[in-house]
Amino acid sequence: MSELPPLRDLQLFASVDAQTLQRLARDAKVETFADGEVVFRQGDKAVFFVVVLHGYVKLSRTASCGDEALVNICTAGESLYEALTPDGAIYRVGAEAIGEASVLKLSAARFGGLLRDSSSLARAVIDEAARKISALISEVESLKGQNADQRLAQFILSLCPGGEDSCCFRLPYDKRLIAARLGVKQETLSRAFAKLRDIGVRTETRDIFVESVSRLAAECRGGDRHAHLPSERGDFLESRNVVA
Template sequence: MNSKSVEAAQASAMLSQLPAPVLENLMANSVQRSFSSGETIFLQGEPAYAIFLIVEGWVKLYRISTSGAEAVVAILKRNRSFGEAVALRDQPYPVSAEAISDCTLIQIDGKRIRRQIIENPELGLNLLAATQVHLHALIEQVEQLKARSGVQRLAEFLVDLAEGQPNHNRLPLPYNKTLIAGHLGIQPESLSRAFAKLRDHGVRIEGNHATIDDLELLRDLANQDKGQPWVR
């Protein structure tokens, strides 16, 4: 494994607290895989054969309804893992996973990790911690959909994107606007209106980049009283 893979493992909720020998053994028996943008990682209903950790890139988790509509469940970035709960229980994947940029993933065999949990209970506790991260993210997503306007959701998305970036004044959008709309639970035309409203708060969209004049002003908007009708 290269240094980026090791860094991703050490920074992930799933593996960060493992003793060094346990982590080294787990990484030595994992596989590094590359996926091109648009490539399927696994499909909803397939046997859960592995847990994945993102080293580089972005991954979309989604479900297809009986009507054929796509519902975006999560957009995951570097150091996030997915597939833990079902791989541990040897159940089918409840969602599909697709690379939405060129990706490098660490693939950990589900059967192997179940055997290692018996030998190292700390690994099981760490996997529970990783599933807790997913649960909290889903709770936050429900809160956003229920209590925040589309403008506020977009503002928070841009704030999260800017945090940790060396130049948060000009940010590359990590994926296309249709997918951003799906991730935020709004229609593409509503996303365009939300971007237009954010111009009054110092946000401009130029191609696939967002220019943010004042990050704190944008953060304040995201955290304002959810009942203010002018932001809806």
């Protein structure tokens, strides 16, 4: 139970009116989780609307046959909106902290009420949903149309800070999770990393060094086979606001 941070700083609430923000703050609870701790389970009654404050929270859905599909990895400022069923009654996916993480919990019932009263809050939620949809469409697109190597290339690309054509940075979480996120087995991911080595992507445990971001971007579009149309950076991370 740590201090309540200013809600205004969260992307989700950036343009919500002050009064609503104040009301939200009134019953907001902050909770911290250690690595691997469960935020909520798939099937639980959805009593809270949850927003990530810091760290990463993994959303995954386990099918009746037992295998688990990673749905998203949410980070600071994102809600766990996609965890809710369309009727908002239960969580359709489970949520678990990756590394230490803290979240904001808002009473779902009260949140629903504020949604009715505040158009800026409603708008914020609509924008948030649009971002989630956008990210999911990107995921479906890459699952259907790209092989493991290309998906990894795109993922790394999405992590590259803009600006320089060569860059280095650290992977946000371990390779087991990256594999799950890309929808492949760890062994396959490992081999994909090996292939990227040939086009100037060096990896050292968790550190990545990209020789040429543009070279990498070309890889996403299919190695060397085709090569036209302007590049378009994939959005494993997203931003902005929606509808009209």
